[in-house]
Structures are given as C-alpha cells and as structure tokens.
Amino acid sequence: MVGPGDDAAVISAADGRVVATTDLLIENRHFRRDWSSATDVGRKAAATNFSDIVAMGARPTALLVGFGTPPDLNLAWVDDLTAGLREECGQVGAAVVGGDVVAADVITLGVTALGDLEGRDPVLLDGARPGDVVAFVGRLGYAAAGYAILSRGFRSPVQLVNAHRRPEPPYAQGPAAADQGASAMTDVSDGLVADLGHIAEASGVRIDIHARAVPVPLKMREVGAALNVDPLSWVFTGGDDFALVATFPAGTTPPDGWTIIGAVADGQGVRVDGHRWPNGGHEHFR
Secondary structure, three states: OEOEOEOOOEOOOOOOOOEEEEEEEEEOOOEOOOOOOHHHHHHHHHHHHHHHHHHOOOEEEEEEEEEEEOOOOOHHHHHHHHHHHHHHHHHHOOEEEEEEEEEOOOOEEEEEEEEEOOOOOOOOHHHOOOOOEEEEEOOOOHHHHHHHHHHOOOOOOHHHHHHHHOOOOOOOHHHHHHHOOOOEEEEEOOOHHHHHHHHHHHHOOEEEEOHHHOOOOHHHHHHHHHHOOOHHHHHHHOOOOOEEEEEEOOOOOOOOOOEEEEEEEOOOEEEEOOEOOOOOOOOOOO
16 A cells, blocks of 8 residues: 555555465575575565565465675666566566665675455465375475585586575465365475474374375486486475475365375374485484
8 A cells, every 4th residue: 555665565455364475585695696696585585585484374475685795785676576576476476565775795685575464364384183194385495506506616507496496385285275175284484394393393193294295306316326416305305496385184184285195193293104214304403
C-alpha cells in the first residue's frame, strides 16, 4: 500500500497474519563476484527468503533489503543487483518495498521477506507423525556440485554451475503441499539430511530415507566420477538448491511433481538406508 520512499512500508494482510523471515548473504561466504554476476546475487538473495515463505505454505508478497557496500563499488553492479531482486520478485508476484543502504567493508545483504497464508494454516516443523511418507520437490545436490566445480577452477557443466549461482526454488509447490495436507515441511537450505533432522527433532520422530528413491542425474554422476566425489554426498548434504521436503499423512498423495523418498517412524534422527549419514550438512559455526 505504501512502498519505498517513506519512513516505512505499509503492506496489506487480508489473511490477518503475516509470515516473516530474514536471511544474510555476505560476500566471499555466500557468493563471490568472480563466480556470480550481480543479477545472480540479487536473484539468490530473494530466492533464499522466498523459499522459507513457501515452506510455511504461504505466498511471498514483499521484500525489505538492507544493503551494505564498499564505497567504491561500481554503480552498474548495484543496478544489476537490483534487477536481480526484481526479477526474482517477478517469479512470485512480490515487490521490493523498502530497505536501507550503509557503507561496509564487504558486500552484505540482509533481506527480509513477508508472505500471506491466504487462509491456510502454516505448515510447521513439528507436525510429522509415524506412518507419514516423506517426499521432496525441486533439485537436490545441484548447487553443491556446482560449488565443487567452481572451487576447482572449472566452469562447466553449466547446468550445475548455474544452480550454485542462481537457485530455482519450486515456489508454487509450498502452498500446493499445504493445500494437500502436508503435516510438516521445510526448504533444503543446509542439506537434505540436516533439514529433515530439524523436522525429526521438532516432531520427536525418526525419518528413514531410501537412497535408491532419491534421483541422481547422470551429469552429476559424471562430475562426481571426474572429481572423485560420491554424488550422494552432494544430494544428501548439499544446500542452496532450496528444494522443498515435507511429510504427508499415510493415505495422502503428495502433489504432482513430488517424489516419495522415505517414511516417518518412531525414534529420533535421520537414517539413510538404516544408517546415520556422516556430515549431515552445513553448520554455520562448525
């Protein structure tokens, strides 16, 4: 209702509830300018937040952007960053409604996203129950494989490298899963095992994953062989693809496009083919 230029934005919330999330992206930790264009960085900054919104079963509506920048940063880079933010907003029908700019030693983006539940109940982490099925939608391991490729000085395969630069979260699938009765849901930002671990801990259950049910594309297998890396390590512990993973009550069919990869049982933690997976995923202060 009131956008950039005033002391604060004013956002309508017909549902009466607002879903809010925030995320930080820091240069040389979350992105590198020699690997990613400014447009890539803008799109990724928006995507990381929109993914959290849809993981609650909501529709993204607005972004607030805090931007820290070295004083000598080229203005063309800033223009491209802004274009990337706007492009990603266009994917979900949201808008950048305000923010702030400050001087900083490295480029820093603090992004807050808002969302609308549109009458749905939020899908939380603590709703999984024994007997539920576990399913995901989106890409797993692509961004991690792309990061490994870039770290070794290569720039192809482009499909995997671009996945690191610019994620493609399955935005429409979050609300669709909520409408279909998902009992718990999260986005895969730190790794499939780690993020399913959050559901398992919050719900007081064990989650069993069947490795053979999780697809590993041929291109990723080829890169794994070339780099002497088990591609399943990217699939199970790689984040930044922002796939969605959810549990659905027994007898409930996940929406079209979702793949069932396991089940919920009594116990605790996450098991892959009955075993703990080493190095479950990204931990910021490990």
